[in-house]
Amino acid sequence: MTATTAIKVRGLTKSYGDVQAVRGIDLDIRAGEVFAVLGPNGAGKSTTVEILEGHRKRDGGEVSVLSVDPGRPTREWRSRIGVVLQTIEEAGDATVREMVRHFARYYPDPRDPDEVIEQVGLAEKAGTRVRELSGGQRRRVDVALGIIGRPELLFLDEPTTGFDPEARRRFWELISGLSDDGTTIVLTTHYLDEAEALADRVAVIAWGRIVAEGDPHTLGGRATAKASVSWSQDGVRHSVETGTPSRTVAELARRFDGEVPELAVTRPTLEDIYLKLIETPAAAGQEAGDE
């Protein structure tokens, strides 16, 4: 079965004055997948996503989001997408339930407001004013408002910035749940572990271009890169880089006759790969071809 395409981008460009923010981006995001867009600030990531959301006009290229050109957004199209923007500093006097119920009225076929509040884990706070919620709880309200219209496609812009680790984990479960329900999710984030935990595929944008794209576990040759095997002997830490870590571990096991003290086998993390990708413009071009 061929997956349908939710988002198709060809040769997207956008400049602000003399600054070329986006210099020819191609993207294909399949319906139902979680797609993470990574990249340093000012690399064209936000501009690209805002063009997809219909919040910004492009200069050139072709863009289709749910088969509609987001440069000419219609109400019908907006009712099929959900947008969770970066921080909204609204200190609202409305309660969570009032907000969610009110936003439900904008959509032709909304979810049940109480179910959505339950789903984002705010059932106990439904009667609380948004002003009195913690940062993480407010973010959950943002997500509730983003999904109340039963969107086929959800944009999440840096959804967990400022979260504590536990809140982040709970948030990831929420997003995974939405994905399981069939919602296509486009996520921007600065947290590489977040991209790795949630995304089926990631794209790294730097200097207005996509410098790498693919499965986060194999991105940039990550799976085939040399592993590092390290252990302790007589209080000294030893480490070797090897393309055959299993053999190294077997040898070590023989040498120690059983347990190797403080044994660790590591591959480059997504963060290592990411930092290498955004390092120099010249090195970037070839990495994309690895996938």
Add this chain to the structure above:
Amino acid sequence: MSETATATAATPAAPAAPNRRLPSTLRIGLSRAAMETRLFFREREAVIFTFSFPIVLLVLFGSIFAGDLEGTGITVSQLYTAGLIGAGVMSVSFQNLGITIAVERDAGVLKRLAGTPMPRTAYFIGKTLNVLLLSVLEIAILLAIGVLMYDLDLPSEAGRWVTFAWVFVLGVSGAALLGIAVSSLPRTAKSAAAVITTPFVVLQFVSGVYIPITQLPGWLIDIASVFPLRWMCQGFRAAFLGDAGVSLELAKSYELDKVALVLGAWVIAGLLLCLTTFRWKSRRDG
């Protein structure tokens, strides 16, 4: 309706069913008006700052300046009632909208709304109805104080109520549109109150709300005459003070034709300003 729901739920990635009807603009507009009004009264600062301020001033001035205006049979308090109705209307329309929209824009609330299928017109319908309701309430309270405490006589002739009605409609519309337009001026939410309130306070002083316009120097009168507040107050004086107060006017006439002309011009100018300058994103958002 429920059939549509099941169909959509079963195939989330399928194109929208053709019979998914979007809610009407008017319905969403009414829903926004209800929400805006409920939240306005929940926010104590806004109620005191924009809504109660003219009421407090009327009680204060009425208590300080007791007495008649020479040879007219009109008391100072009655004059203030008419003037503060003008200022009160401008407060809940111009000042209220100018500040709240600036704050909403800076906080990203407008951008979030722009990302939903809410028709943009519905946002303005909500604001307009909210302002109309607040204005009517404000006027009712000011009139009640005027009548009960300062012996203001409500107009008995239909003609003066007609004058009141058109001055009210033109005045509120112009001031509200102008408020929506100036909401784009403050750079941040923090500066909004200062940027919007300062010119408004100055305008009240030169437009005959606190000081009779006859006591101002000519150049100040010329400046005040450009803006709607002077004419709105003049129109309300025509409605509530009638013939008895006409000798207090600058031109010894209420100049209702000019009132209509200037207020009408501001409705058109305000609308053009809104259409050309309104932004859903904050300035730093580009």
